[in-house]
Amino acid sequence: MAIVKMKKFTLFAFEAERKRLLEELQRFGYVNFSKSDSIEQFDYLKDVEVSTLDNNYIEESTRIKWMIDYVGRFVEKEKGLSALKKGPVVYTFSELEKEASSYDYIPDFNILSEISKKVDSNNQRLTAIDNTIKELSPWKSIKEPIVDLNSFEKSKFIMGYLPTKNLEKFKTSTVDLKFTYFEEVDIVGKNSYCIIFTNELEKEMALENLRLNGFSEVNLEFKGVVSEEIEKLEAEKKILEDDNSKLTEEIKKFTVNIQKMQSVYEYYQNLALRNTVVSNFKATEKLDIIQGYIPADKEANFKALLEKVSASKIYLEIEDAKKDDPNVPIILKNNKIASLFESVTNMYALPKYDEVDPTFILSIFYWVFFGMMVADFAYGLILCIGSGIALKMFKFNDSTKKFLKFFFALSFSTMIWGLIYGSAFGDLITLPTQILDSSKDFMTVLILSLAFGGVHLAFGLGMKAYVLIKNGKPMDAFYDVFLWYLTLTSVILVIIGKAITMPKIVNTIAFYGMIVGMLGIIAFGARDSKSIAGRIAGGLYSLYGITSYIGDFVSYLRLMALGLAGGFIAVAINIIVKMLVSGGIVGIIFGVIVFVFAQAFNIFLSFLSAYVHTSRLMYVEFFSKFYEGGGKAFKKFRSDNKYIEVK
16 A cells, blocks of 8 residues: 655766666666756757657667568468467567667568568569450450450451440441441450441441440450450469469568567667667756656665766765645555556556545455345356466466456455355355345345445545645644544444434433534635635535435445346346256256356456446446545556567
């Protein structure tokens, strides 16, 4: 339940040391640079311009990315379980540097570029050949050379196509043309391909009839026999395809270097980052001024690194980061169990540096609430075995591994609540550990849900008090937390006193406690207001906030509702299955199928609902009492990983 303590540093280093310094800082990794805002007012300081090397690194990265994509198409990737067993490639930064330095990608790039150009040229020609063959195919029944058909002195040879639906109409229109010959040579799609011979006398009339019937003339660019031309093109196509096959085999030879290419890409991305980060720096003619943050527990390593670079040419100022500094980056630090729930906090917002990390308290309630919303021993056991096997047998990246551990932890809560409810696949198996019967003990479960809600809200207010006291505002904690504790507790006792018999002294204390609490909220709820009327009006509005607590308490009924809903669906599935299995062997087969798929769907639905609604209780009901968030995550001096996980 902690935010890692940060140190803010200011480095003064000679520009000549910049390259070496950045190299060592990137190997170190735990540096988050910031804009040098605190020294902006000094006019003699200038911004450090990003070197043109950055463009070179980006260009290099683009080339390598092209190589990876071009060669990667032919890499035989492991699939399914074998891929999961192998896991991602993981390097330390030093290992990445060593791997990248051992591979000169330029010769391979030049060869691949030439291959790519040839393949592209071949593909362009293949496209042209396919288009030409498609254009010639309707005319392949013409056995004479095209040049001969166009060589008549007194006759006109016309080729083209018209819609097949207009063919008979055209034939009818040419009945009176005695010196015009028409022949349909092929039908492609909705068009009829035709040849027409006509003489000079009937030429214009024939062309007019053709135009009226949607005729499109075709002029072939070659002079030979169509079928022979197609054969030549097919032969050329075969040669080009064979050439492409050989070139593909050449490309495949480079797949052995794919991991080295990926290493070089990751390394150049880091080099580019090393070059662009200088935009955060300020400088004089010869001196760089660098500001940023490091984790406090890394201070000794940081100082040792600077000593290694140049003790005499670097001056360091370092201090504790100020609590109210909005630029302090955030790293959360929790125990092994609570850290699994950091993703829930992160999904909402990281805390600011002057706030408290809510993850530890959140993890306890999340664990309890999730299990109560599913509350089935068999479902929990399936989640436990599934996530446990995945973690044991397969290798995942850190985020996926943490996510699986998160659900592995939640499986135990689900099983415990399943034991309390005595439920396994609904009512299929009634466990002897049953304490509550979800089909009978509605009121008990309802009261339990509201009780959990009350405790959860109390912790939320308590966290608010802790933050206020921590920040030196104990009276604010009294006004904004203690008075609400008094009011809400008293109201609850008054309501309970109406429902059940309680000692008179308790009822009296509760009543007067409620009055005092409410008057206190009215008096101090708007204490910053300058006028008495404003304070009273603001105080009354603050007291009106008690209605939101009613809504909060009602929200916790979902703890009961989701648990009962999932259980009743499982019971309904069991009833259907029992009806099916009573129908002989066929019924048994169908019953098993229905049971497996229906229960699997209910398992998925139950876990999804529990995940969503438990998160909602944390974000809306719990965090709203004390948590603002808005912190910025600590960004290590590393580029984002694309192919290789760099530690």
